[in-house]
Amino acid sequence: GENVEQHPSTLSVQEGDSAVIKCTYSDSASNYFPWYKQELGKRPQLIIDIRSNVGEKKDQRIAVTLNKTAKHFSLHITETQPEDSAVYFCAASWGYQGAQKLVFGQGTRLTINP
């Protein structure tokens, strides 16, 4: 089955700097890669996603890149702000018997230092 590895497990950056979180996946059939943000005590919420036919996607300060050949994808946050502090999860998904099986990475705790 699919396996998703996420690094680093913790990341601390100064406010205004950039943060990068990386994920690798094992199943070349995976074709959908969402990123979820989970604030302390809250539920995960989708922040950005990318499909396998796209190499990069950007939404304001957040961007995701995908390298299908290397089977890795990354989340980039620029001009970080205190409200970016949270746990971030990457995930990989593919159609399995018509169903949506989402496999998550282990999570990255991002701390933005003022």
Place this chain on the structure above:
Amino acid sequence: EAQVTQNPRYLITVTGKKLTVTCSQNMNHEYMSWYRQDPGLGLRQIYYSMNVEVTDKGDVPEGYKVSRKEKRNFPLILESPSPNQTSLYFCASSLLGGRSYNEQFFGPGTRLTVL
């Protein structure tokens, strides 16, 4: 308001005492899923459902049961809970599961402790 709700939000129980965690969504989503979240392991899928009366195992189904008798409800049943099922549980739903790969909306979570 479009939402996914779970009950209870917190539960402390003892080994072997059957329990049910309810999940309900008001968005008419076909797809629903249960995850457990454990430190260092991320979110792991327990069971999912494509539609009424259609359920299938996720990656960690052992010790759990589900049912989907109505489109809006997807309860998680622990017939004989054990301490290793102590975890934070999330229900999620999405519109048109399968190849559409739509966003999954998560419930608020249920923190379960099994003594």
